[in-house]
Amino acid sequence: MARGSPTPAHAAGPGRSRRTGVWLVGALAIPVVLAGLALVWPGPGIADDLHGRAVAALGSAGLRGVTVDLSGRDAVLAGVPNGRESEATRIVQGVEGVREVRVRPGTSGTASRTDEPEPAPTAALPGGPPAPGTTDADRQRVAALLARSPLLFTGDSASLTPSTARAVQELGALLAQLPAAPIELVGHTADSPDSTVDAQALSERRAAAVGDALVAAGVDPVRIRARGAGTTNPLASQAASRRVELILG
Known part of the structure; x- marks a missing residue:
């Protein structure tokens, strides 16, 4: 074969195939x-x-x-x-x-x-006398549900996230079985210096949004009291602070 002639295709095939396989x-x-x-x-x-x-x-x-x-x-x-x-x-x-x-x-x-001093827990635990018809076991069931699925919100929003909406539906089904227990909802916001939203008003809207969802789930509105706490009781992170606490009487 003359010098400079191209290498036959069959001579380069096996090596090229192996390299292609590796790539x-x-x-x-x-x-x-x-x-x-x-x-x-x-x-x-x-x-x-x-x-x-x-x-x-x-x-x-x-x-x-x-x-x-x-x-x-x-x-x-x-x-x-x-x-x-x-x-x-x-x-x-x-x-x-x-x-x-x-x-x-x-x-x-x-x-x-x-x-x-600490803010009130999300659900009242045994300690004081339960409301008529409400047992400590009922309180613990509510507390366990909220521990598993806290009522959290995204920044500067009072709209229920999908996970919070599911938690409220489950809460509503449970609370509807406890017709004598009053319910207090406390809205909170994160202490964010970048926010331009009125923290007190936002916390009130969050509490009201949870209250409306509980009523839609079958809870008597007469039992529900909703209020806002603004930025007065933040938790360890901003994500955890954007919440609504539920206190079962």
Whole structure:
């Protein structure tokens, strides 16, 4: 063969085929790897949502001051009052999207519930006498539901999100079975310096929106009292602070 003549096609075929096969395998593997990373490591928006719902769920059970650190979908708790580690773990484990929960060793007992006044819990727990026809077990059922599905809102909005609307529907079905129990709804907003919305008015609209949805779900409107607290009782994050608390009499 003369020098400079082109290489026959059959001579380059096997090597080219092998290289093409390697590139194809690599191209197919990349989406699989990326999908696996997405399952293990949620984006910032998802992480903020998980953190907000976990903090709100803990606050609903009176566990304010507990910090929640997220690594992907795994949560690490610190500042849990002594004796309530199992309760805090169970509450955060019940937040949809959280995979594993553990309490950081040596941090129990650091959260205080007596250093300063606290806002009322989302659902009244046993302590005072229940309203006629309402048992402690009923109160605990309401508290558990709210711990699992806090009534949260997006920034500067009083519209129910899909998850909050589902939670209110479930609450309405439960509360309709407790016709003697009065219901107080307290709306809250995050303390955001960038917001141009009237915080007090927004908190009142959020409470009213939940009240209207409960009435639509079958709860007697006479039982419901809705009010707003503005930014006076923020929780650990802005996402958790945008909420409505329900106090069962």
